[in-house]
Amino acid sequence: MKNKSFLGLLLFSCICLTAIAQETTKPVKAIYVNADQNILFDKLIDFVQNNEYFILSLDKQAGFIQAQKPVEIKKVFKPNERRTLNFVIRPINENLSQITLNIRCEEKHWGGSESGHVYYYDDKGVSQNSDLYQNIWDELKSALVPYRQVIFTTVTTPAPTKALPAETTLNSLPKAFLKNGFPLLVERCRTVLASAYMTQKLLSEHTDIPGWEGYPVKLYEYYTGKDIKKGVAKRGLVYLLNPSAEQLATWIATTCWEVKQSTDTTYLYKLAEFIKRQSGAQFPVQGVVYEDMYTKNFYEPYIFKDGVTVYVADSTKMPTDKHCTDEQLEFYLHMTNADLKPNTGRYARICSTNRTQYYKNGGKTDVGDNDEHRNQSWLNVVRQLYQLAWLSDRNELMIAWAKEQL
Missing domain, CATH: 3.30.530.50 (Alpha-D-Glucose-1,6-Bisphosphate; Chain A, domain 4)
Incomplete structure (x- = not known):
């Protein structure tokens, strides 16, 4: 009889513990x-x-x-x-x-x-x-x-950074700024986006890009200016997920408010101008980005994935003359992390955020450093943080940069 009572109590305890686990x-x-x-x-x-x-x-x-x-x-x-x-x-x-x-x-x-x-x-x-x-x-x-x-709304995978403060939204900012200053900032952001040189010809929109399922990623075809070494313009293909002027202005405003507790144009326009110079607010999900970074009108191809420069492992997939073939352009649109070298570039679009800034802002995922150990985990973190920003008034990557630079 005692054994039956004990078994009954044990069974009842297990049921209670299961219920408690579900409720917690x-x-x-x-x-x-x-x-x-x-x-x-x-x-x-x-x-x-x-x-x-x-x-x-x-x-x-x-x-x-x-x-x-x-x-x-x-x-x-x-x-x-x-x-x-x-x-x-x-x-x-x-x-x-x-x-x-x-x-x-x-x-x-x-x-x-x-x-x-x-x-x-x-x-x-x-x-x-x-x-x-x-x-x-x-x-x-x-x-x-x-x-x-x-x-x-509750991230089921390990969060790459600290939880987003729910109270930090555009409506948290001073009403006077929202009425007078924000519309001006939106117009400023339109000029930033006007410098987005890769948004020349929209080919299609996709919601099934691996890792970006559900996001309205757009495929663009674009041409550089006349290249001084090839004598012709170079064709590029790239998947982009660029913010609207309103979204970009919202990210800039909430960033300056969080970092400086200010909506002064000194901070707002400095950040907007930096983004214009660095990226034109273009976020390359995947594809080639031509830039004449070192020699004017000499357009060199940089391969991007998840907003970060990456390096293709197979050297035959990269053009020796810096002019990508159509086959190479298609490869860049469909490559996976397995096609890449272990290290990646330093900076994350759209604000050139680096790994050190990410750590200083509370980032916990091991993404290597800014020197010799720039591992691929950076791609996952940047992708997750940008996706969170896309659904939010805050851009954690932008905030990480601003805490060091503003």
Whole structure:
């Protein structure tokens, strides 16, 4: 009898510990997806229908979908459930939307004679079980083709830097600046983007670039000026993810506010001018960037991946005369990290942030140093930080540079 009591207590303890473990992990209740609100609404309807949920309520204008389904729980001492999913889709901008989800759970209990099939549902409220939410997000990913990459508000991979302060947004800045100074900064940023010489001919837009799934990456064809050694213009192909003038101005303003607690044009325009000289606010996701950095009108090819200069391991893939062939240009658009030498360039677009600045700003991932050990982890960090910036009012790479240079 004592043994049975002990086993019962042990089993009860295990159940309690499992429940506590589930509750201590904060569920992810919101994701961002690079798609229009109307597109996501239709995708979610297909998702709940294909997964045999019964639709209780729809409101396309409000972006609201409510669907319900009974679920059989195959666990000892665990009653079956009825789950109600409440989806709300809110537009962030023309290419980005937020999906929030709440899951309401009701446990099924017998209320009378089992032979009479009398039962009732006990309302347990909104679930805080992180596994339930994660399962829905995982199932939803395959339904969001071609918008497969969803960006979680809680990063599920090791964060490359400190957590973003939620309170730091454009609206955190002085109202007088937002009314008078910000529009002027936006116009200043338009001149910065006007220097983006690689945005000559838009060939296509892609949301399926490996590592950049869901982001509106654009493929451009461009030509340099007449090269003094070849006597002709050189053709380039590059995938870019450039900010709009408003987004760039937002990053600059929040950077100066965080670093200097100021929106003085001394800081704002210094940062804007530096970005113009360094990159023209062009972020090369992948491809070739021609620059006449050392000799005027001698355009040398620099290969980029994830906003960083990289070095191709196979020397035959690089032009000996500094003039890339069409085959080489195509190779650069599809190369992987395995095609590269172990080291990468020092600087990250769009603000020429280096590894030392990243560390000083709290970066924890080992990305090597700025000298001989410039390992490829830098590519992953830059990609993640730029993707976070794309969905935010803050650009951590820009802030890292400004803390040392402003």
